[in-house]
Amino acid sequence: MVLDLYKSDNPRAFWQNLRVLPSTFDAVLEKIRQNLVFSSPGSLWPQLPVNFQLAITLYHLWRNGNGASVESIGQWAGVLAGCVVKSTWWVMQAVLDLRDNIMSDVTVWEKEDAKKTVEKLSCKGWRDGWCMVDGTTIPLEWKLGLYGEGYFDRRSSYSLNLQLIGLPNLRIIDYEIGHCGSAHDSTCFKDTKTS
Known part of the structure; x- marks a missing residue:
């Protein structure tokens, strides 16, 4: 719902869920989309689309207290807790890989x-x-x-x-x-x- 409806029709609700504007989400997605961490050749279980993983990660990063459990985030996203952990890890790895490309001396x-x-x-x-x-x-x-x-x-x-x-x-x-x-x-x- 966040990516399908709120992103285009209700940017405020999108921001309330992910704490970024749709344009910021798209810019980050464009930067990390091609990272090899998102490819899993030969795997029986393909990864979620990168935009889903980014949304899960952003939602995860802005939660604390009881709302920060991977189980509750998984329920929000409609995925298992392990998928929340892996998605967050993969997205953070892709973001950290950008350091030398986006932060020049x-x-x-x-x-x-x-x-x-x-x-x-x-x-x-x-x-x-x-x-x-x-x-x-x-x-x-x-x-x-x-x-x-x-x-x-x-x-x-x-x-x-x-x-x-x-x-x-x-x-x-x-x-x-x-x-x-x-x-x-x-x-x-x-x-x-x-x-």
């Missing part, structure tokens, strides 16, 4: 432009702080078996840290995923290629 001119913007919008002393770092935690469904307590965050849940590094013009230039939920921005930032 900052040029000398972009860096200087960012420094000028920071100086103009704040003060001269902040000029060298030309990167913006923002992050969030990604809730985990359960406590990890190995070093699980390290992933216990300030919100009393288990999570991974996601940091986005951007320029003042909002261009994302790098990201870091996977630190413990309680890691500070500076800890995550030092492991990026931007630092």
